[in-house]
Amino acid sequence: xxxxxxxxxxxxxxxxxxxxxxxxxxxxxxxxxxxxxxxxxxxxxxxxxxxxxxxxxxxxxxxxxxxxxxxxxxxxxxxxxxxxxxxxxxxxxxxxxxxxxxxxxxxxxxxxxxxxxxxxxxxxxxxxxxxxxxxxxxxxxxxxxxxxxxxxxxxxxxxxx
Numbered sequence: 001x002x003x004x005x006x007x008x009x010x011x012x013x014x015x016x017x018x019x020x021x022x023x024x025x026x027x028x029x030x031x032x033x034x035x036x037x038x039x040x041x042x043x044x045x046x047x048x049x050x051x052x053x054x055x056x057x058x059x060x061x062x063x064x065x066x067x068x069x070x071x072x073x074x075x076x077x078x079x080x081x082x083x084x085x086x087x088x089x090x091x092x093x094x095x096x097x098x099x100x101x102x103x104x105x106x107x108x109x110x111x112x113x114x115x116x117x118x119x120x121x122x123x124x125x126x127x128x129x130x131x132x133x134x135x136x137x138x139x140x141x142x143x144x145x146x147x148x149x150x151x152x153x154x155x156x157x158x159x160x161x
Contacts, residue, residue, distance in 0.1 A: 015044065015053040024056070025063055032063070056088055057100045131155045 016024075018041075022032035035041040036052050041062045043052035079092030090098040096107040108116065128145070134155040137148040149156050
């Protein structure tokens with residue numbers, strides 16, 4: 001059902017079958033397999049026998065436009081998997097917490113996750129703040145803040161930040 005492949009950093013990364021991914025994402029197994037066969041979903045890799053294998057992030061990115069719903073959380077006997085958009089968090093008793101987003105996975109011990117949770121709000125506020133030397137205009141909407149470039153800006157020089 002699952003196996004391992006080396007990721008970009010040379011570490012073992014879990015690979016999943018189409019059936020396993022369909023179950024985790026609440027998609028009909030037959031629909032997922034048909035989309036793979038039609039080329040609408042392209043697996044991360046294939047086994048020597050031709051079976052599709054997936055990283056969670058790769059499956060999530062491709063199935064989201066086709067799925068009528070992506071579950072917010074799925075409880076498993078061995079732990080819980082939570083999605084928010086294409087970000088996934090997997091927690092299992094006695095194991096590191098796995099956080100995946102945009103094909104990058106972080107493995108965090110519970111204490112590291114607690115520390116990260118404590119400092120993230122300040123980091124987000126800093127990242128969202130406009131550079132003090134920037135003279136571009138900020139437009140705020142319900143979707144968020146957008147910086148509109150100004151050609152005379154010493155930071156962006158008219159380029160989109």
